[in-house]
Amino acid sequence: MNLLALLSAWRDWVVLTLALILSLILMNSSDHPAAEVYRQGMSQAIAFISEPLTIGPRVLELWSENRQLRQKVTELTAEQDNWRNAMLENIRLRKLLGFRDRPEFTYLASEVIARDPLLTLSSLLLDKGRRDSVRVGQAVVTAEGIAGIIYRADRTQSVALLATDRNFAASVRIERSRVDGIIRWAGGGSLEMTEVPRNLDVRTGDRVVTSGLGGVIPGGLPVGVVTRVMRNEGLFLKVLVEPYVEYSRLEEVFVLLPVRHARGPQR
Amino acid sequence: MKLQALVIAAIAAIVLQVSLIPYLALASITPQLPLLVVIFIGTRRGPYIGVIAGFFTGLILDALSTGFLGLSSMTYSLVGFLSGKIFYWDVALPLGRWALASVVGVLFNTIFFTYVYTLGDAPPFGVMLVRQALPTAGYTWLVGMLWAISPLYERRGRMRLEG
Numbered sequence: 514m515n516l517l518a519l520l521s522a523w524r525d526w527v528v529l530t531l532a533l534i535l536s537l538i539l540m541n542s543s544d545h546p547a548a549e550v551y552r553q554g555m556s557q558a559i560a561f562i563s564e565p566l567t568i569g570p571r572v573l574e575l576w577s578e579n580r581q582l583r584q585k586v587t588e589l590t591a592e593q594d595n596w597r598n599a600m601l602e603n604i605r606l607r608k609l610l611g612f613r614d615r616p617e618f619t620y621l622a623s624e625v626i627a628r629d630p631l632l633t634l635s636s637l638l639l640d641k642g643r644r645d646s647v648r649v650g651q652a653v654v655t656a657e658g659i660a661g662i663i664y665r666a667d668r669t670q671s672v673a674l675l676a677t678d679r680n681f682a683a684s685v686r687i688e689r690s691r692v693d694g695i696i697r698w699a700g701g702g703s704l705e706m707t708e709v710p711r712n713l714d715v716r717t718g719d720r721v722v723t724s725g726l727g728g729v730i731p732g733g734l735p736v737g738v739v740t741r742v743m744r745n746e747g748l749f750l751k752v753l754v755e756p757y758v759e760y761s762r763l764e765e766v767f768v769l770l771p772v773r774h775a776r777g778p779q780r
Numbered sequence: 781m782k783l784q785a786l787v788i789a790a791i792a793a794i795v796l797q798v799s800l801i802p803y804l805a806l807a808s809i810t811p812q813l814p815l816l817v818v819i820f821i822g823t824r825r826g827p828y829i830g831v832i833a834g835f836f837t838g839l840i841l842d843a844l845s846t847g848f849l850g851l852s853s854m855t856y857s858l859v860g861f862l863s864g865k866i867f868y869w870d871v872a873l874p875l876g877r878w879a880l881a882s883v884v885g886v887l888f889n890t891i892f893f894t895y896v897y898t899l900g901d902a903p904p905f906g907v908m909l910v911r912q913a914l915p916t917a918g919y920t921w922l923v924g925m926l927w928a929i930s931p932l933y934e935r936r937g938r939m940r941l942e943g
Contacts, residue, residue, distance in 0.1 A: 525831070525865075532857035537850065539842075539850030541850075543850065551843055554843075564799075570803050629798075629844065630797040630814065631847060631852060636846040665846075699911075702808035760808060761805035
């Protein structure tokens with residue numbers, strides 16, 4: 514039997530072996546610049562086809578959201594006056610104490626044009642890119658709170674890594690007791706606050722916000738609410754957090770641009 | 781079903797997966813349409829075409845994800861192969877064959893992908909499997925079975941294999 518006949522007889526196994534070898538080579542060269550070019554090209558092509566499909570559901574959701582938002586605006590307008598007074602007082606007191614001003618951010622609205630297709634919903638493809646001043650590491654938020662960070666920024670699009678990705682980590686704080694920790698994905702739709710010493714004050718129902726440590730993500734952004742505190746053996750608490758953001762329903766997000774970036778888009 | 785139709789089906793499944801399928805999410809869990817299409821191709825055209833379809837479908841999915849390039853192409857190739865092989869087994873009804881091939885394909889994809897995805901990282905394999913992967917597998921299989929009992933599903937008693 515010649516080689517061709519042998520290969521033909523075992524073609525199922527031959528093609529499987531080739532596919533596995535090729536996959537291993539690709540996994541080994543995931544960081545190669547050519548792989549980035551392939552990812553960008555494929556993202557743009559699939560986004561081009563998929564974007565029109567989302568118009569229908571998006572309009573329906575926007576219609577319902579619009580009604581809720583109108584009601585909320587009315588409530589918030591009344592609340593705003595109180596906050597404004599408090600903010601002015603805060604600025605005055607910070608100046609008196611000689612505190613440094615926090616970095617300022619502007620909100621760049623961005624539409625979700627595709628979502629992570631794999632087992633875990635861990636990233637979003639956004640319709641804003643480098644030409645809109647989007648850069649890797651910038652925070653991505655929604656009205657409910659922190660959603661993730663920019664993981665990759667192409668010229669016209671960018672990829673946001675959601676808090677439900679295993680590589681995501683952010684510095685957070687328990688709003689009530691000012692206890693600091695690190696928020697990470699805990700599987701499913703839950704988050705886990707880690708690095709919290711077991712003697713500190715954390716309770717079920719506590720609100721978790723970003724701490725602003727590190728300077729990438731501004732402080733005070735809502736993250737979620739503590740649903741369970743486990744005092745296991747060891748030095749640290751196990752704190753489960755239910756996020757405010759519903760990651761599977763994101764349609765529009767905001768990228769936080771530092772003021773120096775937001776002044777003028779780069780072409 | 782012609783080969784061109786299968787290619788279009790695979791691309792359509794990917795496009796739907798990144799656009800409309802997230803609206804079917806139940807507690808952040810979504811069914812995996814491209815996986816079902818790869819299993820379907822494997823059962824209809826055998827392991828050879830199943831592997832090729834799985835490899836290229838996975839490769840496109842990898843490009844759209846933040847994970848390793850090549851991880852889904854590897855998993856989907858194996859799923860295409862397995863579903864093609866399983867369809868040879870002597871199960872009386874076409875629907876029974878589909879049910880068996882899809883449950884094996886979906887479970888294999890879930891466990892293999894989750895194992896590689898969580899290597900050396902948090903959350904651990906067990907947590908990820910229970911909270912994310914198995915619910916996704918169940919949901920995907922359910923969607924596959926609903927489709928199989930719908931009029932859209934092409935019922936055949938005998939698999940058409942090339943060569």
